[in-house]
Amino acid sequence: MQNLNWNDLRYLLAVKRAGSLSAAARQMGVDDTTVSRRLGALRRALGEDLFVRRPDGALVLTDHGAKVTSRIEAMERESDLLTETFTASAGKCIGTVRITSVPFLINRCLARQVDGLLRQHPKLQVDLIPDSRDFSLTLREADIALRFVRPVTGGNQVIARRIGLLPFSVFAAKSHSPGTDLDLPWITYDDSMAHLPQAKWLARTLKQNGEKSTGLRVHDVETALEAVIAGVGKSLLPTPIADRIPTLRRLDAGTIDVSREVWLLSHRNQHSLRRISEVSKWIAALFEDSG
Incomplete structure (x- = not known):
């Protein structure tokens, strides 16, 4: 066997995790x-094939x-632990943590709220990835993921922990006078999002009470929030977040039983x-305060 180029091993691991040359x-x-x-x-260095190509083009590992x-x-785990040992002995939290969520x-x-974490750990780098796609922890596309549902993929390689509930309440812009609350139309969700708890509540409320909706339907919470801020109508929004927006007014008195579970995932x-x-504890504390 020839001498190994240790850098080549990184490419082998990337292909194994990604499943194709292009993805790796x-x-x-x-x-x-x-x-x-x-x-x-x-x-050539190992003297044996490491992958076979399936008819669909995907690369699959041989036994070797x-x-x-x-x-x-x-080796990768040991390297991480060795780095961790050196930094821990110096009392420091060092390295990059990639967090993905909607x-x-x-x-x-x-x-x-990340500024407080970075002040506490000045050698820490946090990469925030705002994306609705499910970035893979097993492929190391991210280190931590926040999800509204428990994952069904990843198997025993992914640790999932429910860190809290995100409650929802009805909000409208303060530019609407309180006396018009009942007349304000509802901002609802499009059909592809009809399975969401807040979308189900809105559909049920409109049907039971005969209230009207706006001509606007949204695909996500962010768009609903922006539409409410703009004065388009009222909608169901995450309480701890909408409560902090000075131009919004809460219309219900905590009587709405709608919430989303928040799950923290790590490899x-x-x-x-x-x-x-450390980053996981910081995130968990944010949602414990929100519940």
Whole structure:
């Protein structure tokens, strides 16, 4: 066996997690040719094939490839723990933590309160990824994910913890006088979002009370919030967030029983790292205060 280029092992792990050359290339910030060349060099060094290509084009590990990547992942964990040992002995929380969630939670909650965390841990870097897509923790596209439902993918590689409830209340713009509350039309959700708890409540309320809706239907909470701020109508919004907006007025008296579960997800191999645990505790505290 030839001497291994340890940098090539990173490319092998990326392909294993991404499932294709192109996806691994995007993850590594290189082109497909570079990944292919690195894998070829690694195959020659090890003397055996590491992947086979399925008819659909996906790359699947051979038995030998699975053994090799298992060892690489063990090395990766040890490297993380070694770094953690050095930084912990210095009393520091160092490194990058990538957090993904829907834009509403990232922009309205985390981004507005992250300054305190960064002051507490000046060597920490937090990357906020506002995106409705499910970024993969197993592919290391993110370190922490916030979701409104418990995950059904990831298996035992992902640790999921319910950290709180996000309650909803009815809000309208203060530009509308209190005497017009009942006459204000409702901002509702489009059909693709009809399964959401707040969308179900709105549909039920309109049907039971014969109230009217605006000509606007929205796809997410962020758009509903902006429409309410603009004075288009009233809608059901997350209470702890809308309560902090000075131009909004709450119309109900806490009698609405609508809330969303908030789940915090992290990868099992990274869960105990100090930077992950510190950021996780900070996020959990935000939603404990919100419940």
